[in-house]
Amino acid sequence: MTRLATPSIIACPHCQQLAVKKGVSSFSTGGLTRWSDGYASSWLGGTLFTRCWSCHGVFWLEDAAYVGDMPYETQKRPGWFARLFGANEPPEISENWRRAFPIEPPDIDAIVVGIETMSRDVTKAMEQRHRRLLWWKLNDRDRSERRAVHSVSRAIIDTHEENNLLRLLELSIDEGAPTIETVEILRELGRFDESRLVLERVDQNTTGLEIIAKKIAVKDSRVCVIQESDYLRSNMLGGDNGQEDKEFKG
Ligand SMILES: [Zn+2]
Secondary structure, three states: OOEEOOOEEEEOOOOOOEEEEOOEEEOOOOOOEEEOOOOEOOOOOOOOEEEOOOOOOEEEHHHOEEEEEOOHHHHOOOOHHHHHOOOOOOOOOOHHHHOOEEOOOOOHHHHHHHHHOOOOOOOHHHHHHHHHHHHHHHHHHHOHHHOOOOOOOHHHHHHHHHHHHHHHHHHHHHOOOOOHHHHHHHHHOOOHHHHHHHHHHOOOOOOOHHHHHHHHHOOOOOOOEEEEOHHHHHHHHOOOOHHHHHHHHO
């Protein structure tokens, strides 16, 4: 089950508009479609970077001043019936806090600004998490159910797609033991021979390895589904998404 930690209030570093940052303390693993690039359909991992709802400036959450924690009770006002039987009224919070905007995952333009303005102090782990967002957004073009809603400018693709993958490759190699991510990046870069060699050194029980090996063999560099839960298959995909099912089965 997805559970949210206490939301905190932060201030946009550009205009001081308040924003609510919901911390995810755990997330559901039910109903997942997992993709070869690590993207999962119900992924709720913490956002590092966002666009201000008020001034449209983009900022790293780390750079935003922490203002306080939103009391849990303010999030849901008890109904009249509950109040009649003594349920507490929510504590008063200031108008500013009430108008705080919820932090949304960044759109692709904001992610690109994040990469272009990344400070030298950013840790490798944070850079990696941020670059994965761009990788996933760009790969959305090949996630069939989303193809229609995601248009990405040619300029972003030309300037960032390959460079982003090359930097992610460096970061994943830095991690030490070869991972399925290293295999996948090399495959998506079209470096199939290297990808196959690294794949042989990855833990052979890794989910999706067999599917990725087949894609390497036919020199297919597009992102692909590596795992679907039965829940998702029976409840959401229904009968009209045969193409994706077929692709998954290889
Ligand atoms: Zn702002």
